[in-house]
Structure formats: structure tokens, C-alpha cells
Amino acid sequence: MSALKIVIKGSTLLCSNGAKSLGIASKQAVWNKFILSGQTSARCLATNVDVDKKVKDVKESKIPKETKMPEPDHLEHFKPGRVDDMPEPDSLQHFKKPKESSSSAIITKTPPPGVITLPHPIWExxxxxxxxxxxxxxxxxxxxxxxxxxxxxxxxxxxxxxxxxxxxxxxxxxxxxxxxxxxxxxxxxxxxxxxxxxxxxxxxxxxxxxxxxxxxxxxxxxxxxxxxxxxxxxxxxxxxxxxxxxxxxxxxxxxxxxxxxxxxxxxxxxxxxxxxxxxxxxxxxxxxxxxxxxxxxxxxxxxxxxxxxxxxxxxxxxxxxxxxxxxxxxxxxxxxxxxxxxxxxxxxxx
Missing domain, CATH: 1.20.1260.140 (Alternative oxidase)
Incomplete structure (x- = not known):
């Protein structure tokens, strides 16, 4: 309400000055014009007050500290140093490689002689x-x-x-x-x-x-x-x-x-x-x-x-x-x- 009063007083002052400077406009027209501008300014000030209040509430509020997630069971098991029974990486699901299809498989071992040959007669x-x-x-x-x-x-x-x-x-x-x-x-x-x-x-x-x-x-x-x-x-x-x-x-x-x-x-x-x-x-x-x-x-x-x-x-x-x-x-x-x-x-x- 105080903000609204300030705006209205300011608008009245401006209206008086404007009425004196404008000879062709009536006081009532100038007054209506500045009343509208005053309402707009009041809404803007009210909005700013609400935003400031929210920011202040956030600053004064107590932010909870980060909650510590519980460690998985397997970490609790290996944390003391018991690593003898630790599984191999290849056996873990996220380390497993997708199997290659037969069409994209590459021969990595040297085949024995007589396996890869050109066509030739096979005799009965x-x-x-x-x-x-x-x-x-x-x-x-x-x-x-x-x-x-x-x-x-x-x-x-x-x-x-x-x-x-x-x-x-x-x-x-x-x-x-x-x-x-x-x-x-x-x-x-x-x-x-x-x-x-x-x-x-x-x-x-x-x-x-x-x-x-x-x-x-x-x-x-x-x-x-x-x-x-x-x-x-x-x-x-x-x-x-x-x-x-x-x-x-x-x-x-x-x-x-x-x-x-x-x-x-x-x-x-x-x-x-x-x-x-x-x-x-x-x-x-x-x-x-x-x-x-x-x-x-x-x-x-x-x-x-x-x-x-x-x-x-x-x-x-x-x-x-x-x-x-x-x-x-x-x-x-x-x-x-x-x-x-x-x-x-x-x-x-x-």
C-alpha cells in the first residue's frame, strides 16, 4: 500500500506539471493518462518486491547437507583388503564384449596347410x-x-x-x-x-x-x-x-x-x-x-x-x-x- 501511495503522489505531481505545460489538454485527460501509468508502475514494483522476498527466503533457508549414499555390498566386502576372490573384469557384465557374428569374424590363428585352397578335383x-x-x-x-x-x-x-x-x-x-x-x-x-x-x-x-x-x-x-x-x-x-x-x-x-x-x-x-x-x-x-x-x-x-x-x-x-x-x-x-x-x-x- 505504501508503494501504491508513493506512486499515486508521484503521478499527481507529474499530472500537475503536465497540465500546466499542456494548454490544449484538459486536466482530466492528463489525470487519466497518469493514473494508468501509475498502476503499471505499481504492478512492476509489487513484482520486484515479491522476487526480492523469495530470494531472501531462499538465502535464509537452511539447505540440507548432501546425503551420503550407502556403498554397495561388494565394496564393503573388498574395502578391508580382501581382493583374493575379486572377479576378473571380463566376467563382469559391463566389461563383456559383444560376440562377433560368423560373417564378421576374422581368422586370428594360422590355419594348417591344405585348409584354404583353390577349387580342385576330389577323386573317387x-x-x-x-x-x-x-x-x-x-x-x-x-x-x-x-x-x-x-x-x-x-x-x-x-x-x-x-x-x-x-x-x-x-x-x-x-x-x-x-x-x-x-x-x-x-x-x-x-x-x-x-x-x-x-x-x-x-x-x-x-x-x-x-x-x-x-x-x-x-x-x-x-x-x-x-x-x-x-x-x-x-x-x-x-x-x-x-x-x-x-x-x-x-x-x-x-x-x-x-x-x-x-x-x-x-x-x-x-x-x-x-x-x-x-x-x-x-x-x-x-x-x-x-x-x-x-x-x-x-x-x-x-x-x-x-x-x-x-x-x-x-x-x-x-x-x-x-x-x-x-x-x-x-x-x-x-x-x-x-x-x-x-x-x-x-x-x-x-
């Missing part, structure tokens, strides 16, 4: 026993060059490896197979690389040859890895492989750029000799120095790669390898009879 027992020694007669000059090159290399290797004379024991067989497979794995990889580079260089497709050649190269390498389970190569053997690989890779690359037909025919005749070699190996398994291979368990890499039975023996491995070589023989003779621009008739794994 009847198929491995039906393999025969065959020969494709050379017809053109290129075919004859390829055939006589293979025959010459075979005779030279038989002499230097001691395979053409003396007793064929297990050591000779392992040395021969290991060395020949290091050579046999070269043509498919070199041919696939050159055709791949040619496809990139000419900006055109390869007509499906690359996958077949890569499958052949890996298949020969798996033969080598299988035999290495039975033999640890010496330093002299490793140096011989390095030297022969350097010479053969260079020579075969140069020949393939000049005549793919010659190279595939060369490999076809090379595989014919490989079938003969593994057929002789099977003869020694039956009646010769390798009879213990009839009962010797096959290496795990062979069981995984060819999907052999758990009780498979080394004889079963040699039968599967010979079937692979016979398959390469047919494939390379077929590719040698085709033009490089014709489509490969063999699908992946065939």
Missing part, C-alpha cells in the same frame, strides 16, 4: 585306380620340339639324380618327387601371370584360362608340401632348387611369350612322364622298397587337401597325386590344341 577311389599311361603323338614341328625337350630333360635328370641306376630306395624317391614338384609348380603360375598381364595391358578379358592355370600351380605345390612332411631338405637340395628355378622360370617365361602352344604341349608331355614316374612308385609300394607306405599313415595336409579317409595311407596319397598329374596331362594337351583367344572349356575345380 574308382577314378584313382583307372589312371592309365597314355601318349599324345606329336604332329607339328612345335609338338615335336616340345616332346624331345621333355625327353632330353628326363634323361639328364635321371642321370644326375641317380634314379636310372642303383636301388630305388625311399630316400631317392623323396628327393625325386620333391625336386620335380618344385619344377612342376612353375608353368601354371608363369602362364597365369603372363596371361593376366596381357589382359591388363590390352584391356580385354582372358577367356577363362587364368583360374585353370593357377589351380594347376597350386596343386603341384600341394604335392610338394605333402612330400615335405616325410623329408626335410638339406642345404644342397635347397640351393639346387633355387638354381633350377631361376633358370626354368626365365626360360619358360620367354618361351610362353613366343609360343603358348609350345609351352602347353611341353607341360602335357611333362605330365605324361609324371604319370609314368608315379606308376613306378606304386609298383615299388606293392613289391619294392616302399612297401611300408601301404600302412604308413598319410600326412594331415593330404587328408585335408584331397579329403581322404582318416585311415588313408601314403599309397592313397600317391594314387591321388597320379590322378592329378593325369588330369594336368589332359588339360595342357587340350589348351595346346586351342587358340589363345578361345574360351577355356574347364570350369573352376574341374
Amino acid at each position: 577311389e574308382q577314378q584313382v585306380h583307372e589312371v592309365k599311361i597314355t601318349h599324345t603323338p606329336p604332329e607339328t614341328i612345335i609338338d615335336k620340339m616340345a616332346y624331345y625337350n621333355v625327353q632330353m630333360l628326363r634323361k639328364v635328370f635321371d642321370i644326375f639324380s641317380g634314379f636310372s641306376f642303383g636301388y630305388r630306395n625311399e630316400r631317392k624317391w623323396l628327393n625325386r618327387i620333391s625336386f620335380l614338384e618344385t619344377v612342376a609348380g612353375v608353368p601354371g603360375m608363369v602362364a597365369a601371370m603372363l596371361r593376366h598381364m596381357k589382359s591388363l595391358r590390352r584391356l580385354q578379358r582372358d577367356f577363362g584360362w587364368i583360374h585353370t592355370l593357377l589351380e594347376e600351380a597350386e596343386n603341384e605345390r600341394m604335392h610338394l608340401l605333402t612330400v615335405l612332411e616325410l623329408k626335410q631338405p638339406s642345404m644342397l637340395f635347397k640351393l639346387s632348387v633355387i638354381a633350377s628355378q631361376g633358370v626354368f622360370v626365365t626360360w619358360f617365361s620367354f618361351c610362353y611369350m613366343l609360343s603358348p602352344r609350345f609351352c602347353h604341349r611341353f607341360v602335357g608331355y611333362l605330365e605324361e612322364e609324371a604319370v609314368k614316374t608315379y606308376s613306378k612308385c606304386l609298383e615299388d609300394i606293392e613289391n619294392g622298397s616302399l612297401q611300408h607306405w601301404q600302412t604308413q599313415r598319410a600326412p594331415d595336409v593330404a587328408l585335408r587337401y584331397w579329403k581322404l579317409k582318416e585311415d588313408a595311407t601314403m599309397k592313397d596319397v600317391i594314387l591321388a597325386i597320379r590322378a592329378d598329374e593325369a588330369h594336368h596331362r589332359v588339360v595342357n594337351h587340350t589348351l595346346a590344341s586351342m587358340k589363345p583367344t578361345q574360351f577355356n572349356p574347364y570350369k573352376p575345380g574341374q
Whole structure:
């Protein structure tokens, strides 16, 4: 009420002064105008008084002190120092990691050899026993060059490896197979690389040859890895492989750029000799120095790669390898009879 009186007195004073200064306005009009302004000012002052009162009440009020939350039971248990039975972080719910789905899982362990491979034929027992020694007669000059090159290399290797004379024991067989497979794995990889580079260089497709050649190269390498389970190569053997690989890779690359037909025919005749070699190996398994291979368990890499039975023996491995070589023989003779621009008739794994 006091504030209202002050406002009214102030308004009256202003009204008197305003009435004197305004000659054209009546006292009543000026009075009404300042009465309205006085009411507005009174409301503002009343509002400010209420706000000040509330602020004062808040300041004078007693704010309760922060209430201490009770500690969880597990903290009371471990607080004295009993930490021997403290759980591992991985077992707590807020530390557990979400399980990865099979689609997003990443292989962190090194898989054993023979698990991750390209498609390749899996032979039935009847198929491995039906393999025969065959020969494709050379017809053109290129075919004859390829055939006589293979025959010459075979005779030279038989002499230097001691395979053409003396007793064929297990050591000779392992040395021969290991060395020949290091050579046999070269043509498919070199041919696939050159055709791949040619496809990139000419900006055109390869007509499906690359996958077949890569499958052949890996298949020969798996033969080598299988035999290495039975033999640890010496330093002299490793140096011989390095030297022969350097010479053969260079020579075969140069020949393939000049005549793919010659190279595939060369490999076809090379595989014919490989079938003969593994057929002789099977003869020694039956009646010769390798009879213990009839009962010797096959290496795990062979069981995984060819999907052999758990009780498979080394004889079963040699039968599967010979079937692979016979398959390469047919494939390379077929590719040698085709033009490089014709489509490969063999699908992946065939």
C-alpha cells in the first residue's frame, strides 16, 4: 500500500506539471493518462518486491547437507583388503564384449596347410585306380620340339639324380618327387601371370584360362608340401632348387611369350612322364622298397587337401597325386590344341 501511495503522489505531481505545460489538454485527460501509468508502475514494483522476498527466503533457508549414499555390498566386502576372490573384469557384465557374428569374424590363428585352397578335383577311389599311361603323338614341328625337350630333360635328370641306376630306395624317391614338384609348380603360375598381364595391358578379358592355370600351380605345390612332411631338405637340395628355378622360370617365361602352344604341349608331355614316374612308385609300394607306405599313415595336409579317409595311407596319397598329374596331362594337351583367344572349356575345380 505504501508503494501504491508513493506512486499515486508521484503521478499527481507529474499530472500537475503536465497540465500546466499542456494548454490544449484538459486536466482530466492528463489525470487519466497518469493514473494508468501509475498502476503499471505499481504492478512492476509489487513484482520486484515479491522476487526480492523469495530470494531472501531462499538465502535464509537452511539447505540440507548432501546425503551420503550407502556403498554397495561388494565394496564393503573388498574395502578391508580382501581382493583374493575379486572377479576378473571380463566376467563382469559391463566389461563383456559383444560376440562377433560368423560373417564378421576374422581368422586370428594360422590355419594348417591344405585348409584354404583353390577349387580342385576330389577323386573317387574308382577314378584313382583307372589312371592309365597314355601318349599324345606329336604332329607339328612345335609338338615335336616340345616332346624331345621333355625327353632330353628326363634323361639328364635321371642321370644326375641317380634314379636310372642303383636301388630305388625311399630316400631317392623323396628327393625325386620333391625336386620335380618344385619344377612342376612353375608353368601354371608363369602362364597365369603372363596371361593376366596381357589382359591388363590390352584391356580385354582372358577367356577363362587364368583360374585353370593357377589351380594347376597350386596343386603341384600341394604335392610338394605333402612330400615335405616325410623329408626335410638339406642345404644342397635347397640351393639346387633355387638354381633350377631361376633358370626354368626365365626360360619358360620367354618361351610362353613366343609360343603358348609350345609351352602347353611341353607341360602335357611333362605330365605324361609324371604319370609314368608315379606308376613306378606304386609298383615299388606293392613289391619294392616302399612297401611300408601301404600302412604308413598319410600326412594331415593330404587328408585335408584331397579329403581322404582318416585311415588313408601314403599309397592313397600317391594314387591321388597320379590322378592329378593325369588330369594336368589332359588339360595342357587340350589348351595346346586351342587358340589363345578361345574360351577355356574347364570350369573352376574341374
